Amino acid sequence: MTNHTYTPGGESIGRNVPRIDARAKATGETVYAGDLQIPGMTYGKLLRSPYAHARIRSIDTSAAKALPGVVAVLIGEDVLDINPYYGHAIKDRPLIAIDRVRFAGEPVAAVAAESLAIAADAVELIEVEYDPLQTVISIDEALAADAPHLHVTQLLKKGLFHGLGDFNLDPGNVCYHHSFARGDADAVFAGADIVVEGEYTFPGIYQYAMETHTTIASWNPLQDEVQLWSNCQHPFLVRAEIADLFGLPQNNVRITVPWLGGGFGSKSYTKMEPITVALARKARRPVRIANMVDESMVTTRRHGMNAWMRTAARSDGTLLAREVRAWFDTGAYADNGPRVVATGADAAPGPYRWEAVKVDSWGVYTNTSSAGSYRAFGASHLQWAGELQIDQIGRQCGLDGLQIRERNLLTPGEYVRPGGKPLDADLIGDIRQAAANLGWGTPKPDNVGRGLSVGLLAAGAHPVSTAFCRMEADGTVTVYGSSTDMGQGVRTVYTQIMAQELALPVSRIRVIGGDTQITPYDRSTGASRSTTLAGMAVKRAGGELRQQLLDIASREFGLPPDALEIRDAAVWHEDESRSFPDLIKAHFGMVGGELIGRGEVRPEQGSGSYAEGPVFWEVCIGGIELEVDQDTGKVRLLKTASVADVGKAINPDQVEIQEMGGIMQGLGNALWEEMLFDPQTGQLLNSTLFDYHIPTFGDLAVEHASSIVENEDGPGPYGSKGVGEGSLAGAIAAVATALYDAGVTIDQLPATPERIWRAMQKERME
Amino acid sequence: MLSAFTLHQPVSVTEASEMLRHYGDDAAIYAGGTELLVLMKERLVHFAHLIDIKQIPGLSSIAVDDAAGSMSIGSLASHRALERSPLIRERAPLLAEVESQVANIRVRNAGTIGGNLCFAEPHSDPATLFVAWDAHFTLASAGGSRTVAAADFFTGLLETAREPDELLTGIDLPLLPSGAGSSYQRFKTHERPAAAAAATLWVEDGRIRDARLVAGSVGIGPERLPATEEMIKGQEPDATLFARAAELAAASVFIEEEGFESAEYKRHLIGVLMKRALAQAAERAAS
Numbered sequence A: 001m002t003n004h005t006y007t008p009g010g011e012s013i014g015r016n017v018p019r020i021d022a023r024a025k026a027t028g029e030t031v032y033a034g035d036l037q038i039p040g041m042t043y044g045k046l047l048r049s050p051y052a053h054a055r056i057r058s059i060d061t062s063a064a065k066a067l068p069g070v071v072a073v074l075i076g077e078d079v080l081d082i083n084p085y086y087g088h089a090i091k092d093r094p095l096i097a098i099d100r101v102r103f104a105g106e107p108v109a110a111v112a113a114e115s116l117a118i119a120a121d122a123v124e125l126i127e128v129e130y131d132p133l134q135t136v137i138s139i140d141e142a143l144a145a146d147a148p149h150l151h152v153t154q155l156l157k158k159g160l161f162h163g164l165g166d167f168n169l170d171p172g173n174v175c176y177h178h179s180f181a182r183g184d185a186d187a188v189f190a191g192a193d194i195v196v197e198g199e200y201t202f203p204g205i206y207q208y209a210m211e212t213h214t215t216i217a218s219w220n221p222l223q224d225e226v227q228l229w230s231n232c233q234h235p236f237l238v239r240a241e242i243a244d245l246f247g248l249p250q251n252n253v254r255i256t257v258p259w260l261g262g263g264f265g266s267k268s269y270t271k272m273e274p275i276t277v278a279l280a281r282k283a284r285r286p287v288r289i290a291n292m293v294d295e296s297m298v299t300t301r302r303h304g305m306n307a308w309m310r311t312a313a314r315s316d317g318t319l320l321a322r323e324v325r326a327w328f329d330t331g332a333y334a335d336n337g338p339r340v341v342a343t344g345a346d347a348a349p350g351p352y353r354w355e356a357v358k359v360d361s362w363g364v365y366t367n368t369s370s371a372g373s374y375r376a377f378g379a380s381h382l383q384w385a386g387e388l389q390i391d392q393i394g395r396q397c398g399l400d401g402l403q404i405r406e407r408n409l410l411t412p413g414e415y416v417r418p419g420g421k422p423l424d425a426d427l428i429g430d431i432r433q434a435a436a437n438l439g440w441g442t443p444k445p446d447n448v449g450r451g452l453s454v455g456l457l458a459a460g461a462h463p464v465s466t467a468f469c470r471m472e473a474d475g476t477v478t479v480y481g482s483s484t485d486m487g488q489g490v491r492t493v494y495t496q497i498m499a500q501e502l503a504l505p506v507s508r509i510r511v512i513g514g515d516t517q518i519t520p521y522d523r524s525t526g527a528s529r530s531t532t533l534a535g536m537a538v539k540r541a542g543g544e545l546r547q548q549l550l551d552i553a554s555r556e557f558g559l560p561p562d563a564l565e566i567r568d569a570a571v572w573h574e575d576e577s578r579s580f581p582d583l584i585k586a587h588f589g590m591v592g593g594e595l596i597g598r599g600e601v602r603p604e605q606g607s608g609s610y611a612e613g614p615v616f617w618e619v620c621i622g623g624i625e626l627e628v629d630q631d632t633g634k635v636r637l638l639k640t641a642s643v644a645d646v647g648k649a650i651n652p653d654q655v656e657i658q659e660m661g662g663i664m665q666g667l668g669n670a671l672w673e674e675m676l677f678d679p680q681t682g683q684l685l686n687s688t689l690f691d692y693h694i695p696t697f698g699d700l701a702v703e704h705a706s707s708i709v710e711n712e713d714g715p716g717p718y719g720s721k722g723v724g725e726g727s728l729a730g731a732i733a734a735v736a737t738a739l740y741d742a743g744v745t746i747d748q749l750p751a752t753p754e755r756i757w758r759a760m761q762k763e764r765m766e
Numbered sequence B: 001m002l003s004a005f006t007l008h009q010p011v012s013v014t015e016a017s018e019m020l021r022h023y024g025d026d027a028a029i030y031a032g033g034t035e036l037l038v039l040m041k042e043r044l045v046h047f048a049h050l051i052d053i054k055q056i057p058g059l060s061s062i063a064v065d066d067a068a069g070s071m072s073i074g075s076l077a078s079h080r081a082l083e084r085s086p087l088i089r090e091r092a093p094l095l096a097e098v099e100s101q102v103a104n105i106r107v108r109n110a111g112t113i114g115g116n117l118c119f120a121e122p123h124s125d126p127a128t129l130f131v132a133w134d135a136h137f138t139l140a141s142a143g144g145s146r147t148v149a150a151a152d153f154f155t156g157l158l159e160t161a162r163e164p165d166e167l168l169t170g171i172d173l174p175l176l177p178s179g180a181g182s183s184y185q186r187f188k189t190h191e192r193p194a195a196a197a198a199a200t201l202w203v204e205d206g207r208i209r210d211a212r213l214v215a216g217s218v219g220i221g222p223e224r225l226p227a228t229e230e231m232i233k234g235q236e237p238d239a240t241l242f243a244r245a246a247e248l249a250a251a252s253v254f255i256e257e258e259g260f261e262s263a264e265y266k267r268h269l270i271g272v273l274m275k276r277a278l279a280q281a282a283e284r285a286a287s
């Protein structure tokens, strides 16, 4: 067992360096967006539509405006001087409803007032007349031949970051279609010994970050400058969209990102920023809009999905072909739907060797709140269905869950999908480890099920990140990076990387971040990319600074740089050393000055497009042992197992915590969480924790065993690759396979006790 | 977002009752606030006057009267206090057990037993338990006080026998003699239980002398199941009897169509839970 304890001054990579934010968070000192007080700030509150689909006949804001303390009221007609439509994939969303609402909860008016209570009172004074329109709440309704169309799709424009190839939509409610095929699927299915087939349903789920969306905007009318404080994951992409919407140069828009109280994808891309900026523009005062939980729940969510899947195999358990059709409910506006649809499709075949695959997936507009990114999107929707079918085939061939996977899993270097990056992980080794962690093969009672699952997730998004670092005259270093620390600990990891590159103790390094006017470009925080890509930029920045120190030292020692070595915060030649402050002083001649290192990551070849990617394949492994109450269908989790195939664990504790958090959230997806929209009104029925259950510690398994696999096969610093999403998708799928092992075939998530009970009833009758 | 209100802090039951009479529909009693303030924040209800009864002395005591064979509990006792009280753990351990499962630690710390009962939310755990335990509630006003059996207190959905100017001041719980046993079984998927069953059995000479069986959380309030009680009275407690009784309980209980589970499934759950409750109550009666 390696000793992972960190000692100041020693190696910092692979050590459990304590979180740099732990103390402030534990003591409540951390400043979040909602804690900020901007001079002159007003408080915003939104009036949201009660209708899922309606024309707005009239809005009367006079009583609200007359209320003392109200500073401004914003409605659709106030934004007609700009093109008010945005959306990073498809520009389909007005920043505030314009003559029509498309989901219950859509902002129709916004009030800025001297206090939140006044704003809330004013909102109640706004009178809106609606003409209700026919709604399409479910995917099936939206796809029906006579369904009303939510958008004039032919006229929609591509967003700034569509990134998914051709864009031309037919009239209807489909906003994206992704498909690929290899081999002759029909022929292989026709000749196969075994075919399993099923239809599957996945619910809409809220990301449930503890902190809701909170944005403060100020608009300086003299300079047309916008300043935003927003708890967003992708500040640079938000900046570009705000600049585009309001016709401003990008450097007139500044976004500062405080610490986040969780993201999980809910704060990716642009969310509440446009409406907050528009309200600040009208109010001519800074304004804060802080969602309540029920408002954040209709701001973004995970896609619900209906799918059909079949898998063919030979009687010896050799997998042959898979065919998938999946429809993703993206709600009223596309948000990140197109990419979720594409990655979901890509992950659908699973990491197996197929003779033929055929996959089609669609993004579908419905009159519900819009759906976007959610941790582990792509793998979460279909891995469970695919893995369940693998076990169904295994049972018919007399192979257990480990054997059938060992027989069919891809090996490193094989192609995962036509084109793109070949497999960069040892999946067979990983799944064996998961099985071992679970106690595979040991005796157990009939009502206990054990399940494994393995999948891949296209991770990394676009590989563009930059960073720089400054070494001050006293030898301390500040790292400038724009990855958002939303609880995953990215700033701690950057500290470690910089400490390693410059042989400094972590206490001498500071990371600042998330300010588009100060810290350099980073594409986004998501897709398990921050350590791998932004971390690489940080490493390169540190490397460049290190080189400068060596060059200076080389002049000072009169020796070539390769005769020198950096350790213990100094440059050494044999047992003679010059400290960093010494070298900086020597370089600048006086007491001041600083060295600046710069690092960047960009596509190594090609354009970094989605088709050429991914940056790496994130491994999604799961192992679960559970017990099913035969009378009620209630599940008790006995053991969870995880395997983090991370190339190199820069901070093993953080890796393990990511794994556990992913599993916990995955269990929520698999067993409890489901947003219920009223089938008639489209209103969200369970918007409080009374009726929307997220996992608590009491729900967790009695035992958890995790392993970290370090094959140094990742593209990130020190051979690392990202972590944080794989265990989530793995856990969902392992719940499905473990239930199958316990005699329950589930085709709809979450697998509630009632659904399990019904599945058992069906099984008993057959 | 709370709208403005005036907070009153009476120091006696009489004073509180007079305030209730004075402000009428504009006032509400405020104990722990865990139900009331949530509704007010959601702007589902509004009261211009909140009458905070926490300054009234003596309303959170817990005591046993051995001569009367009963335990008395003040209405302001928090769930947490009931869960942790050494006296309750020793003399009425089932109450401590049930209380430890109510809600979550924050709600248990602030929420009072009186608030739970007066709100008469159909998924209340203590309501179901108290009906099965034949508890009696004391209601007091400026005009005097009266006692109401738990079974008569819950009159409908969020409705009780309490008059607008009355306070619930205390609960009287009979201590079970030896030969009697009680059990409470709940099933939950969300914050509040989806179904619950409570059974109290008095066993004499190997036969069930008396029984109080109650289904909870599935209807508009706790429901006593007299037909099932009759069926087991005079019988020997055994698994076959309990299976038949559970079937009858499930078949006869009223199920309200609401919540996350279907009526069919909730009916099934009542059967499962009643069977488990009967078995445990019989076991406790025998020990």
Ligand SMILES: Cc1cc2nc3c(=O)[nH]c(=O)nc-3n(C[C@H](O)[C@H](O)[C@H](O)COP(=O)(O)OP(=O)(O)OC[C@H]3O[C@@H](n4cnc5c(N)ncnc54)[C@H](O)[C@@H]3O)c2cc1C
Pocket: A690, B028, B029, B030, B031, B032, B033, B034, B035, B036, B037, B053, B075, B076, B101, B102, B103, B104, B107, B110, B111, B112, B113, B114, B115, B116, B117, B118, B119, B123, B124, B125, B126, B162, B166, B167, B168, B169, B191, B192, B193
């Ligand atoms: C998240 C959550 C989960 C919960 N889960 C459960 C559960 O699992 N099981 C369960 O049984 N309960 C559950 N509850 C209910 C909980 O037990 C009650 O909220 C709590 O006991 C109410 O007490 P309170 O003192 O806060 O009442 P308050 O909110 O102060 O009052 C509630 C109502 O009763 C009235 N009232 C209060 N005290 C008196 C009195 N002495 N006389 C007359 N009227 C009075 C008030 O006017 C008000 O109408 C849950 C509640 C929450 C918020």
